[in-house]
Amino acid sequence: CEDSGQVLWEDYWVLSPGELASKFTSHTKAIILNTPNNPLGKVYNQEELQMIADLCVKHDVLCISDEVYEWLTYDGAKHVKIASLPGMWERTITIGSAGKSFSATGWKVGWAMGSGHILKHLKTVHQNSVYLCATAAQEAVAHGFQREFEQFGKPESYFLQLPAKLQVKRQKLAQCLKNVGLQPIMPEGGYFMMADISTIKADVPDSTGNDEPYDYRFVKWLIKNKGLATIPVSAFYSPEHCKDFQNYIRFCFIKEDSTLNAAEKILREWSESK
Template sequence: MSRRLNANRTVGVEKNLWVEFTQLAAAYNTVNLGQGFPDFSPPKFVTEAFCNAVSGGALMHQYTRGFVSGFICQRAVPISNILVTVGAYQALFSAFQALIDEGDEVIIIEPFFDCYQPMVMMAGGKPVYIPLRPVIEGGAVRSSGDWVLCPDELASKFTPRTKAIVINTPNNPIGKVYKTEELQMIADLCVKHDVLCISDEVYEWLTYDGAKHVKIASLPGMWERTITIGSGGKTFSATGWKVGWAISSGHIIKHMKTIHQNTVYHCATPAQEAVAQGFEREHELFGTPESYFQQLPAMLHRKRDKLASLLESVGLTPIMPEGGYFMTADFSSLKVDYKDQSSSDEPNDFRFVKWLIKTKGLATIPVSAFYSPEHSKDFEKYIRFCFVKEDSTLDAAADILRKWSEGQ
């Protein structure tokens, strides 16, 4: 064809970080601590629920309505307030498509999961960025809680064109869990300027060291202006099931339903049933040692600490996450030559990650990829590791790091 094929909405959003680094990791047969998914099975009670659903009769193989549970949100009403989606990804897509119009400004707090930016742009919106900045006291940054927003800088980003702000708590990649007072600062600005809040809370059950997850929708004036995004895949370690949801008041959800019914229309019935049964079980066991919501973060807390020790052993400075799947580390103090000519035009963290993959067989992700071009240069000294892995995977990474340390 002589005419241009691609629609304008695809211009500028063609590149995808995950495609590039997944292919590179596979090509070098690496130990992969880059991608954010467990390499262990979901708990037996949800896999059994999935199997039972598949063999549970004709209706389990047909269209169904989305499940709902008061355990997810006490204010949610079936059909009216919850939209079940094909993973949290589609919940985010539905929110941006339904609520953001041409020229609307959307504030995105950095670092951010990389789909926010292209989804805003495809909806015709304009991303406006504000970074969390590390507060350094007595040397290097050691905790994700040390990354904070500047209140004045945040306030300056709100204009008459601002339609929404996107937050992610616990945050990917740094693992920050927003404190109530930080969320209240954001909420006050949303109320003052009549702005929506899209709150990505897919790691809500994974917090460490006493950090508490707080839903911004629970703060005064926020229920009617917040879209809370959740994930069955992250909740029950079953990311391939692609069950997510958006929770909001009816006057918002109805617009997201319009996008949903005209794109995917429906999500897999057996996977919904299995996740629903998982929540029902957790509702009964919540707060007890048998609860998966107690067991999973306890297990990951141990894996987190193990990875931190490994990284320190080779001179990396880990930033301890308060929640989530990931740990970032500062590699700026390392005395290694990773700047080969083939990647000379790339950011330092991209070059370091590629060197690590090619020469050490260990895959990670560059953190500057989670920033806008205007701020990424300030954060090129960090890389992201995923610790939601089998001990055997972490042990294999440990062997690589140990050999590296001995060879320096």
């Protein structure tokens, strides 16, 4: 960490090539990739994606790539579709979401892109599980894409306006967290921000015999005592790994300014009371 409290990406949160390669065996059928990532906010660069792609090609593995935050990147981070790398189009399913691209989460409209020989099987699964989604919502998303196609690269483009607006909110939240003694991990993409809570003192109750992770207890304490809701990061991990991440919580900064101001007030008063 720097003195500013900001965690450096080059020192943390990077894939280990050797460890990743060791997970691929003759039994490996698919890998799930999420970039920009939730909850971390990491945007995988082309070199990292190429490393993953090489392993997929070598072991003939399908890549399911969750790229729903593709338009939400900051500080010059560039989103690269792994399907665009050599040998990956024919083995990649790319997932998108209108809820993230057009800020229409309640519509529950998404899409999958990929080679026909893969998608024909996905269509069968889709038709026999969710079957369809509302026609009106699909039509609205189509109009959204048509408008973005016409405005693409121009200041009027929503895909440019949204990340510019969120970058300001991101900086605001990060500063609030630093002021109260939390260590924010600046996201390169998405609209969530993780924070290290290991250095902050709080009267968090001990586990009541159920071995509840510390971040769960901290989040409950924060809601009850400060009126601020966050997410425990260990919830994103499997049981064998969740204990390694119980000193992190996740904040959301795609909020109205009034909500962020209220959170800032809570954090400021908490800092002044310590």
